[in-house]
Amino acid sequence: MSTAADTLRPTKTTGAASDTTVSIEGLQRHFGVGERTVKAVDGLDLQIRRGEVVALLGPNGAGKTTTLDMLLGLTDPSAGTVSVFGEKPAKAAKAGVIAAVLQTGGLLSDLTVRETVEVIASLHGRDALARVPEVLAATDLTAIARRRIAKCSGGEQQRVKFALALVADPDILVLDEPTAGMDVNARRHFWNVMRADADAGRTIIFATHYLEEAEQFARRTVVMHRGRIVADAPTAQLRANLGGRTIAANLPALGGDALVRRLTETEGISDVRVDAERVSLRALDSDAVASALLNAGAHDLEIAAPTLETAFTALTEN
Numbered sequence: 001m002s003t004a005a006d007t008l009r010p011t012k013t014t015g016a017a018s019d020t021t022v023s024i025e026g027l028q029r030h031f032g033v034g035e036r037t038v039k040a041v042d043g044l045d046l047q048i049r050r051g052e053v054v055a056l057l058g059p060n061g062a063g064k065t066t067t068l069d070m071l072l073g074l075t076d077p078s079a080g081t082v083s084v085f086g087e088k089p090a091k092a093a094k095a096g097v098i099a100a101v102l103q104t105g106g107l108l109s110d111l112t113v114r115e116t117v118e119v120i121a122s123l124h125g126r127d128a129l130a131r132v133p134e135v136l137a138a139t140d141l142t143a144i145a146r147r148r149i150a151k152c153s154g155g156e157q158q159r160v161k162f163a164l165a166l167v168a169d170p171d172i173l174v175l176d177e178p179t180a181g182m183d184v185n186a187r188r189h190f191w192n193v194m195r196a197d198a199d200a201g202r203t204i205i206f207a208t209h210y211l212e213e214a215e216q217f218a219r220r221t222v223v224m225h226r227g228r229i230v231a232d233a234p235t236a237q238l239r240a241n242l243g244g245r246t247i248a249a250n251l252p253a254l255g256g257d258a259l260v261r262r263l264t265e266t267e268g269i270s271d272v273r274v275d276a277e278r279v280s281l282r283a284l285d286s287d288a289v290a291s292a293l294l295n296a297g298a299h300d301l302e303i304a305a306p307t308l309e310t311a312f313t314a315l316t317e318n
Contacts, residue, residue: 055218096168252297
């Protein structure tokens, strides 16, 4: 017998259409009226394909959470459309095709970890109930399955929410600050599970304030600012687009001023700055510039590749 989830999940066919999981076009969400209108989301266009791991980044107020709320069917758009496998988000969520781990939303403190997962699994049928042991193992909860939620730490409760999202075996998993409260080992285990799920075809969309998390685990990064997308690219490409590596060195005792002028006028070098006796710059050919600095008597040389944090700051500082 087919279920609602079966009707939404695409068949394993080839072609671009079957690979598109999320489609967002002209999406807007406004709050207030008249002069007090706040454009939380202001014209988003976004397509996400099966198996992608997408990080949604942006400063507070960028519109990330509002976008996720509309993707999950928790909030209706003011304009534009958002669809999951061509259907409305609320229908996809009800069928278990899309699930989420959100910052908000509490757990029943009197239930044990296992009972909590089993209650939610029962809403999705026999197959979900049969997956409970597997899900507890994947979320590293087996050892505390009999522990009451009230006795769980914040990080452990976050892992319980993760288990609740996985038990329906969703095609798309939406995560809002998913590792908040987890220790380093729990965060590493969490992302190992996410990477394996993405390799198996699950689509992962997550918002995080841990820039290093996006840098290490997201294959694609979407940067939002003031309700709009200001960058959307593979994470490595986003870093590379900054234009070279950063080089810093202490200037030589003699000829430092002349060296700085020469660097400023050299093609392929930008953002030359001097702080005390230390010069920093960005260079397309870092090896050549480093050699020139050392030959001129500079010392204590440091070379750093562009980071996602640098890109994020450059894109959102205005």
